[in-house]
Amino acid sequence: MAINQNSRKFRPRYVIKGFLHTESPLFTGSGLVVPHPEIKRDDGPVEVMAFPRAGDTPYIPGSTIKGALRDWAHIHLQDRTILEKVFGKGSSEEQQGSGGRARFMDALLALKRIEPTPLPYWDSKRQTYVEAHVCIERVTGTAAEKMLYYQETVPAGVGFKVEIRGKADEGSLYQEVAFILSALKGFTHPQNPILLGADTQSAKGKMYWECENILFLDKDALMAWLKRPCPLQDAYRNAHLEELHHLENLSKSVETTLPDRPLTVSVTITFDSHFLVNDPPRPGELQEKERNPESDLPDMKPLLDEKGQPSLPGSAIKGALRSQAERILRTLFEEGDHNRAACHPGQEDACKPIQDISGYERLCLACRMFGGPGWKSPLHISRFKCIDPGRETTQEFLAIDRFTGGGAHGAKFNIRAFYRPKFQGTISLDIKRMKNAEKDPSWALGLLGLLLRDLKEGDIAFGLGSSKGYGTCTASIDCWDNANFQEEVRNGLESLRKEANKTRRP
Template identity: 30%
Template sequence: MTTKPAFGPRWLITGRLRLTSELHLGTGESRPDDALRGPRMTEDETPDIALVAGSDTGHHYIPGTSLKGALRAWINRHLAQLAPDGLITDDWQKDVFGHVTTRSDRPGAEDDGLGGRVIIGDAEVSATQTIQPAREARIAIDPRTRTVDGRRLFHQQTLPPGTVFNIRVVIETPPAEDGRQLVPSAEIAQALLTAFAGFDTGPEETRIRLGADKGMGKGAAVFELGEVRCYDAEVVRAWIAAGATESWDRSDVAATAARRSAAAQLDHEAASWVPVSDLATTPWSVIIDLDLQVTTRLMATDPEATRLQAERRAQGEEEGPLTRETRRDPEGRPVLPATSLKGALRARAMRILTTLFAGDHTSHRLPDGAAQVAEDVFGSTGQRSRLRIGPMRPTAEPVFAIQEFIALDRFSGGGATGRKFRSRAAEAPGWDVPLILDLEGLTPARRNAAFALVVLVLKDLIDGDMSVGHGTAHGYGRTGGSLRGLRIGGSLAAEDGWQDLALTDGAGRDPFAAEMFRLFVTRQALPALRASGGDRSAPVVKGA
């Protein structure tokens, strides 16, 4: 007689994921959008916009595969620092998330594989919310003319901050009929709860981000735990004794017992786990805390607000000149898109490299080594950017000012009829900006060169030699600020030339003080960058 395997625990974790920045989780599809048609476009020139998941039905969601992939990647990269020693092994991950068994793994065996024990459904927008995706225009700047490259304009939808998604996770315990050792389900539940905390806890460089443009501040979220239940054999008996008139996850009797069982198991399991807040800086990362202060007015135009205002004026609902509004967050504070800041940093980097390495003045092509430095920092086709901008936090109360403008007639030299407009710009706004430079996988020479390029760019930003946003030719968006601090990963700090950057006087002073910064620029940054400019394998040049 064959004995059936015993009933294994089944876990249910529920919660909510609330966006704290925009999210673009695309479907790979686009469609024409009449609202994007400009006044000079013909009827057959309607621009396309990249859609986010759920746009066709109006029910927006995060696919379960995307959420599960992000959690699995975080567990693979960071959980070993938090879990008991030796717990997160390859076998552990295969049992929890599944794997494909190939013939090369087991000669003579079929491709049977193994399904994962973690089931994550699509995270749908909360039923109490009605979400209208925002339209975002993205542009590229021609490095030669420093104007918009008209061939590189595209649009995409984004879901706004504050959007709430409902999360539901089930952990199964299948019968181990083949005698294999199963990971205890309480361990899996603890690992997932720890990973969910990774959305908004711990160093910025380790936090989970979803969707596209993660390196430019998008995809940030906060996880709010609902409840945790564990349906083991005792809970099932209580459910049956109560009549089993409702499904196992809806029965009040079973739910009460399941919550009690989960709490007892998790309390015992959590004793040997380290809190997420104790995560260390990733080994090959440099984290720079930038205090960005715009010293003049800033105009980061909100195209959607301008479009809606133009529609109201066309319908006679609003009079007066068109006002170009600067972007604001839900609390009314000015917003500088991370894409704008990163674009300005990249344009300045290319200008520095072009200055240092003459190259071909006709095409503005850089030597291979110098081009490689730019690609290492800012990415290229098929290579992600190593410079990531974290969520930008405003540092001052918002103050806005209206300025009147009028377009001039190029023939008469006088004011063009009907072309008066105005702008509502932010007065000298500021932000705390975390910058994360991931140097993992680069040779020592390329690591030094990449960091040196970032240092030179930040020096220009702090010295006021850069501008961000719109109207830079009219004096808008002039930058300034300071570097508040610098953190270096353990693997980098162990290398020659990096220890000096982490010096402090023990009193918590800024390790990136002005004199030290100048010293690094003159003695390390420029020599390191010049050494790598013509040769990708150039040796590291240390300061004198």
């Protein structure tokens, strides 16, 4: 019987094993919405967007990891031939599953968080908590009390086991593996790290990659296996130390390019009063309060991070910045032009969805900078870490005090909050992405400069109770006195004024 030589051509195989640890909260949708047994609203249980899981074990879909690695490698790594060999040709979602020789397994939860984990609706078994995404009150810039949607989220400090399997050309086994290792280093890239999942503009999905080991099934290992058959997975051998060194050197030599660095400023926010992002009471706590109205359970208490420190979510920062930006834009533009400056999302005059970049110019300036339907925001907020929690305090208010602007229940109510906490993080603007869509987006740098000035001088508040003096803060900005930064902002302001004068009647 004739044997087709081609079909017998042996391709060495490899397995890369390691861990991805969350450094900030991670949410990736499973497409499922499930009622939460504990969270209820007047009209019944609340539906929560579920994190993918197998049984009770959460996992990151392999396609999510592959897509993020491919997108990053496409921008940062030079070798297109190996990129397509390993990851396939398409980068669109439909094509991610096919093409390319590397197969990305679903990464199952492998390392649990240190307990206690004081997060809302913390589920120790699933290692998830529930994040309530609040609607930003556009007039006051504070979070309104009306909840919009809920996401089952994995906090920082959780590890997922990653496994990447593939077949390589015999002559380029090490090159292909080294290419994947280079792409994996994208997770810890200092300027442009890979971020996984959704809401990455508000600091979600920062991961730390740790390689555990690399296995090979080459000709020698295959011959050994033929002599002593066992399950094929046991025929793989660990990479030798010299091979690991070789791979390390090869992965270093994969040429990386850094796209134009987004303008990044480091910001320290210091509250000069009480600060509260509310973590609404659980049903059990509400029942307890009803049974014993004199109990000192607070009616409102701060949202905590996984370490029990106050949390200032990136989405809250972005929301407050956006409403301040809308105010600024509407003051700069003539009344008839307000909608070109800043639309009202969710209302009738909101920008219409755009299909591709050609529709970009139809978006208002606020949507161009903060994201609009069909356009992802070029403004990124890193995770703001609490560097000093300040003091935890409880204050008592009379019901008549309209703390949130809504009606209060009970005779008086307790508010637990942190007094003078401090947070640190970065805000960056990817002006290059905007340049692909409009000729001169430098107005955005002018607007960013105005926002940072307002933040610095205490004109932007975060969290609840601004009418009671809560949430006021000042900020220090690392590059504020830097001459280049000042010049960019000055030029940006000039463009912003030109933009505002475009349709001004003489």
